Amino acid sequence: MELTIDGVAPGRIVRPESVETLADAVRSEKGSIVAVGSRTQMHFGNPLRRADCAVDLTRLCHITTYNPAELTIHVEAGITLGEVQKSLAENNQVLPLDPWNGPDATIGGIAAANAQGPLRPTGTIRDWIIGMKVVHADGRVSKTGGRVVKNVTGYDLAKLYTGSLGTLAIIAEISFKVRPRLGKTSTAVAEFERLEDALKVLSAIRQSPLQPVSCELAGPKHSVWVRFEEHPKAVDWQISQLPPAHWKVLEADSELAAWEQFRARYLAMGPAVVKVVGLPNDVGTIIEMYRPLSWIAHALNGVVLLGLPTANGISAIRERFPAVIEKAPLEERRQFGTFGFQGTARRLMEEMKRSFDPQRRLNPGRHIDGE
Numbered sequence: 001m002e003l004t005i006d007g008v009a010p011g012r013i014v015r016p017e018s019v020e021t022l023a024d025a026v027r028s029e030k031g032s033i034v035a036v037g038s039r040t041q042m043h044f045g046n047p048l049r050r051a052d053c054a055v056d057l058t059r060l061c062h063i064t065t066y067n068p069a070e071l072t073i074h075v076e077a078g079i080t081l082g083e084v085q086k087s088l089a090e091n092n093q094v095l096p097l098d099p100w101n102g103p104d105a106t107i108g109g110i111a112a113a114n115a116q117g118p119l120r121p122t123g124t125i126r127d128w129i130i131g132m133k134v135v136h137a138d139g140r141v142s143k144t145g146g147r148v149v150k151n152v153t154g155y156d157l158a159k160l161y162t163g164s165l166g167t168l169a170i171i172a173e174i175s176f177k178v179r180p181r182l183g184k185t186s187t188a189v190a191e192f193e194r195l196e197d198a199l200k201v202l203s204a205i206r207q208s209p210l211q212p213v214s215c216e217l218a219g220p221k222h223s224v225w226v227r228f229e230e231h232p233k234a235v236d237w238q239i240s241q242l243p244p245a246h247w248k249v250l251e252a253d254s255e256l257a258a259w260e261q262f263r264a265r266y267l268a269m270g271p272a273v274v275k276v277v278g279l280p281n282d283v284g285t286i287i288e289m290y291r292p293l294s295w296i297a298h299a300l301n302g303v304v305l306l307g308l309p310t311a312n313g314i315s316a317i318r319e320r321f322p323a324v325i326e327k328a329p330l331e332e333r334r335q336f337g338t339f340g341f342q343g344t345a346r347r348l349m350e351e352m353k354r355s356f357d358p359q360r361r362l363n364p365g366r367h368i369d370g371e
Helices: 019-028 081-089 107-113 157-161 195-206 232-240 252-268 280-290 314-318 330-335 343-356
Strands: 012-014 033-036 053-056 063-067 072-076 129-135 141-145 170-177 184-191 214-219 223-230 248-251 272-277 294-298 303-308 323-327
Touching: 019 053, 019 129, 019 170, 033 170, 063 081, 072 081, 072 107, 081 107, 107 170, 129 157, 141 157, 184 232, 184 252, 195 214, 195 223, 195 280, 214 252, 223 232, 223 252, 248 252, 252 294, 272 314, 280 294, 280 303, 314 323
Parallel strands: 012 053, 033 053
Antiparallel strands: 063 072, 072 170, 129 141, 129 170, 184 223, 184 248, 214 223, 214 294, 272 303, 272 323, 294 303
């Protein structure tokens, strides 16, 4: 199948079936290399500049070690999140990840993009990784985290590779901690005529003892989605303690279907989606200042996804808040930096790129080196 990324067609495609053959392929390749999985996240990041060779990781799709009693699992990068969850479910366990691109996303791709969804209060993928095996630009294989005594460089390398879009090393395997699946999930949904009414309810939830695993504010209809996962009695109690509103409570299959529809809202946002990072109290200000076509706010974290007609205004947003382009038309991604890092953060990232990939062969242009 023909592969084109940001208008760039790789000269050849290799499909390694083991970490060793992956390392051999990288070692023998003298040009630029781009790693791909199920390709659900290729719209994210700065445009790819060149690709002499694409490395398709989907045949690295095995669970190499699973210890249910120790709540750990070690998987290859090309396995999908859905396959991992299916195996964990046999022991009533779960890896609490819920990226917008869904269960068809590969584990390596989720980590490389630091892909996130509405399940943010349980942490991001960084919070569940305990180790990695990666292949470097020269074909060396190294481990970091759970299977070594320490990171001798002084860096938490697994966290460094997560979100680097494959520009520092190619993620080959990942070790995770997992957790037991809790007894019950329920979601309460309410719509409000005014944004300020929804914000008052969200403020009351933040100041309460409630502990939702998801708490989303979606617009333009000002709907609040609150999800609980706990022992059944604890879930029922928390639902009963929600602030006054016209709540609709969803459970079982209706709840799962509703969250799939919620995921579809994100996929339909745009043409540009900008992630703005503020404090929880900034959510209303961000929405009112930038007047998006649609939005999804992680209301307990202060992260707001703005659906905009264009990414042209991101420079003005960045004057007040950190902001990342989640997706945008190719020409706009070429014109505006996806990440917008400046100062010390930019300098450190550039130094990391020079250290890990001095010839700039891995996914050239996708991360900070494209700005």
